[in-house]
Amino acid sequence: MRRLRTFLVLAGVFVASLALAQGDPRRSSYQDMGPALQKMQDDDSANPGMLFVQAGEEAWNAKAGSADKACADCHAAGSMKGVAARYPAFAKESGKPVDLEGRINLCRTEHQKAEALAAESKELLQLTAYVARQSKGEPIAPPDDERLDPLRAQGETLWKQRQGQLNLSCASCHDANAGKKLAGATIPQAHPTGYPIYRLEWQTLGSLKRRLRNCMIGMRVEPYAYDAPEYLALEAFLMKRAQGLIDDAPAVRP
Amino acid sequence: MANALIHAPKTAKRGEVIEIKALILHPMETGFRPGTNGRIIPRNIIERFSADWNGEEVFALKMSPAIAANPFVSFFVVADRSGTVKFRWSGDNDFLVEEQVAIAVE
Numbered sequence: 001m002r003r004l005r006t007f008l009v010l011a012g013v014f015v016a017s018l019a020l021a022q023g024d025p026r027r028s029s030y031q032d033m034g035p036a037l038q039k040m041q042d043d044d045s046a047n048p049g050m051l052f053v054q055a056g057e058e059a060w061n062a063k064a065g066s067a068d069k070a071c072a073d074c075h076a077a078g079s080m081k082g083v084a085a086r087y088p089a090f091a092k093e094s095g096k097p098v099d100l101e102g103r104i105n106l107c108r109t110e111h112q113k114a115e116a117l118a119a120e121s122k123e124l125l126q127l128t129a130y131v132a133r134q135s136k137g138e139p140i141a142p143p144d145d146e147r148l149d150p151l152r153a154q155g156e157t158l159w160k161q162r163q164g165q166l167n168l169s170c171a172s173c174h175d176a177n178a179g180k181k182l183a184g185a186t187i188p189q190a191h192p193t194g195y196p197i198y199r200l201e202w203q204t205l206g207s208l209k210r211r212l213r214n215c216m217i218g219m220r221v222e223p224y225a226y227d228a229p230e231y232l233a234l235e236a237f238l239m240k241r242a243q244g245l246i247d248d249a250p251a252v253r254p
Numbered sequence: 255m256a257n258a259l260i261h262a263p264k265t266a267k268r269g270e271v272i273e274i275k276a277l278i279l280h281p282m283e284t285g286f287r288p289g290t291n292g293r294i295i296p297r298n299i300i301e302r303f304s305a306d307w308n309g310e311e312v313f314a315l316k317m318s319p320a321i322a323a324n325p326f327v328s329f330f331v332v333a334d335r336s337g338t339v340k341f342r343w344s345g346d347n348d349f350l351v352e353e354q355v356a357i358a359v360e
Contacts, residue, residue: 045261045275048324055257055279203281203323 027179028245029188029253041194041252049129049198049250052205056130059123065114071127074111082141084132084195085247088151088236089143097151099235100128101207119226125205129196132249140193140247142239155237158230164221170234185254191242192235194251205250208235258353260341265358266333274305274313275328278343278351284319300345303327308337317345333359 030038040046060071087100093110104127105116117124142148159170173182174190181187195208202210209231213223224230257279266272278300285297297319304314313329336359343351 045259045277046326046328048277048279048326050259051257051277051279051324054259200322 024244026191026242026245027189028191028193028242028248030194030248030251032179032186032188033252033254037200037252037254041248047198047250047252049196049205049252050133052126052129052196052198053133053250056126056128056133059127060130065108065112067111067113069112071107071112074107078134080131080134082135082138084128084135084249085138086141086143086239088148088232088239090145090147097148097232097236099208099232100131101209102232104128104131120207120210125196125207128207129205129250132196132247135247136249138247139244140191140239140242142236142243148236151233151236152240153237154230155233155235158234159237164216164219166220168219170215190238191245192238193242193245194248194253196249197251197253199253201254208238258341258343258351260353260355262339262355262357264356265360268334268359270333271330272333272357273328273330274339275326276303276305276341276353277324277326279324280343280345280349282317282319282321282323282325286319298346298349300325300343300349302342302344304342305329305331306340306342307331308335312339333357335359 030041033041041049044050063070063073084100087103088097089103090096091098091103091106093106098106101119101124104124108114109116117127162169162172170190173187178187178189192208192211195211196205197211198205199211209226212231212234216223259277261275263272280300281298282300283295283298285294285299287295289295299319299321300317302314302316303325305312312331315327317325336357338354338356340352340354343349
């Protein structure tokens with residue numbers, strides 16, 4: 001009798017967990033890709049993003065700036081595990097929220113006494129890719145920091161705001177019509193799990209900012225400047241929206 | 255800086271068929287695309303890739319403008335002797351990258 005009850009309880013827990021997993025309607029863009037692309041991403045010898053990771057490792061160990069320090073002089077090897085999965089976050093130095101690229105640049109200006117790297121520059125993408133690669137397989141875990149809430153709210157407003165000549169919002173495609181087709185391509189739910197991504201259309205690595213700019217051009221909106229705070233707000237909102245999904249940087253996307 | 259990734263087994267059994275994979279960073283500019291100023295961007299591609307096993311060419315490939323950026327090449331060879339495999343990519347604008355790996359055959 002007791003054994004039967006234990007079995008029933010266990011079966012109940014199992015069914016409940018299954019329902020939870022199936023009840024989550026969120027899909028990582030990885031799941032929306034074909035098997036060939038998934039294989040390309042999973043194979044470190046075929047994923048072109050790994051070229052940038054390899055170069056990023058060299059940059060990580062190279063001394064830079066007037067402080068003559070390398071990233072590796074402060075951060076132990078492997079200590080970046082899970083870091084990319086929790087940004088944007090508040091930086092101690094500036095008291096402002098930063099994304100991963102911003103964090104790297106803060107380290108450069110504050111600790112290495114080097115010049116900040118330009119947005120979307122090869123060096124910055126390489127370092128970001130090297131750091132992000134160490135979070136592969138980790139769940140997206142935005143910090144439990146209420147100072148980020150206004151930023152996330154601003155991001156959500158931007159996400160839902162109709163704009164541009166086509167009068168579309170991000171949500172018009174990625175919430176209301178995700179999973180359907182736009183031309184031949186599946187509209188993804190736009191969870192930023194794998195940035196920086198190697199996008200086949202770009203034939204190179206690019207950041208989430210570049211991806212957002214792409215969408216804005218498609219919507220016929222004038223993209224924000226690279227240093228605009230709107231990107232950070234959108235990123236903070238999107239990471240919260242993707243909480244718990246698995247990080248797969250550097251991802252390959254079509 | 256040349257940036258190439260090579261994946262090959264470090265050891266193999268004599269007579270075993272092994273897969274070698276090579277990935278390299280290169281824009282593979284076709285020479286047919288106009289740039290933002292309207293002028294054609296000059297062609298810049300890798301023309302030839304080859305692999306030499308102890309000095310003997312075991313694989314070679316001629317590349318064309320239709321090949322995407324950062325070409326990925328995968329090929330199979332029979333491992334019949336220990337030695338070094340030398341990879342060589344050469345192309346426009348005196349592009350030349352050489353890498354090598356050692357494979358021990360038992």
